[in-house]
Amino acid sequence: MAQKWLGAVIPIAMLAAWEALWHIDAMRMESLSRPWDVGQALFHGLTGGELLIATAETFQAALLGFAIAAVIGLAVGVVLGLLPWLESVVGPSIDAMRPVPSVALIPLTLMIFGFGVRMEAAVVAFACLWPILIVTISAVRSIDSALLNVARVLEMTTYERMVKIILPAALGRIAVGLQLALAISLVVAVTVEIVLNPRGLGHGMMSAQQAMRFDQMYAQLLWIGVVGWGLSYGSQTLLDKWSPARRAKEPS
C-alpha cells in the first residue's frame, strides 16, 4: 500500500517546486500559471458547469463516432472473418485506406458537414474503424472450427449461429479491440476540436490560451488527463469484469 503512494511523490514535488518558483519574483513566468490558480480554475470550471458541458460535447462526438465504427467494424469484420476468400479480395483495399492518418480527413469532413458534432464524429469513426475491423476479423477467424461444426450439425440458422456461437466465442478478443478504439475516439475528438472544431474540451483549451487565461488552459489540460485516465481505467475494469475469455486467460 505504501508503495502505491510512492507514485505521488514526484508529481507533488514538482507542483511544490512550481508553486515555490512563483513566489520568487525573478523566476516568475506569466505563462506558467501558479498551481494554486490552476486548481481554483479547475474547481470553478467544474462547479460552474462549463467544463462539464465541454466534456459532454467531446464525449457526444467521440461516442457517436465510436458507435458508428463499432457497428460497421463488427458487421464487416464478422463477414470477412467467416469468409477467408472474401477477405483476401477485400483486404488489400482495406490495407490501402488504413494508413491514411485520420486527421487528414478533417478538411474533407469539414467541407461535407460543416462545423459541429457530425464532422467530428466522422473523423472519429474513420480512426476507430480499423482497430475494430482488424481485431474482429482475426477474432472470428480464430474461433475453434469444432464450434462451427457443432452449429452445422445442429442445423442452426445464420442468426442463431451468429448469436449463440460466433459472437460469444469471439467476444473476448473483440472487447479488447473495442477498448482500444474507445481510447482512440477520445484522443481524436479532442484533436479535431483543437485543430478547428469550435466545441468541446479541445476548443476550450485553445480559446483559454488565446484569451491568455493560462490558469484555465492548464486546468483543462489537467481535466483532459483525468477524463482520459478515467475512460481507460473504467473500460479496463469493465473488461476484466465482463469478459470471461480474458478472465480465463489470466493466471490465478
Add this chain to the structure above:
Amino acid sequence: MTIKARRLSRLGAIAFAVMLLAIWQLLSVLEVISPLFFPSPLRTFSELWSQIVSGRIWTPFSSTVVRMVYGWLAASLLGVVLGALIAGSRLSKLLLTPMLEFIRPMPASAIIPVAILAFGLSSQMSTAVIAFGSIWPVLLAAVQGFSSVEPRLYEMADAMRMSAWDRFRKVSLPGAMPDILAGARVGLAVALILAVVTEMQASLPGLGQSILMAQRSFRTPELYAGVIMLGAIGFGASMLLQWVERRLLKWRSAQ
C-alpha cells in the same frame, strides 16, 4: 493455399479495388454523389499525377516527412534511454509508473496550446509536440522490454565481468529490441498524425497545411491528392520499419 488459388485471390483483390473506383467514378460523373465533395477518381489521380510531375507536391511532402522523422527520432532515442533508466531500478519504477500511466491515455494534441505558448507558431513547437506525443508508446514499450529481459542473461554477463556499457549493449538492448521496435512503430503513426495537426494549427508548410488550403478554396481534387500522399507516407514509413524490424530481429528467429 496453392499458387493458383493465391494468384486467383490476388486477381480478385485487384478487380475489387478497380470495381470500387469504377463505381465511385460512375456515381461522381452521374452526379449521384456531389462531385464537389467526391471528385471522380480520374480527376483526383490526374491532379495527383500533374502535381508529382510538376514537382509541386514534393516541397510540402518533404517538409511533412522531415517534421515527422525529426520528432519521432528524438522521441525514440529519449524513450529508449528513459525506459532503460526507469526499468533499471525498482525505486524509479515505483516512483514514475503511476505518473506515466496517468499521462499515457491523454490526447497528445492537448499539449498543443501549451507548446504554442512556449514556442510560438513555429517549427520548434511542431517538433516538440510530435516528440512529446510519440515518446509514450516507445517509452512504455522500452520499460516493458527492459524489465522482461531474462535475468539469467544478466547473471551470465556478471560472470563474464562485462562493463556496464557492454551489458547494456550486448544484453539489455537486444533483449528489449522487439518491444522497442513495436513501440516505435506506433510512435511513428502518432508522429505523422501530429505533424499534420500542427501544420494545420500553426500554418506550417507541409501536406497538412496544403490540404486545409485546398479545402478553403474548394479545390477538392487537390485535397484528395494530399490525403493520398499522406496515406502513402504512413504506408511507406510502416513498411520501412517492418523491414528494419525483420533485419534487426533476424537472430531471434534463428533460435
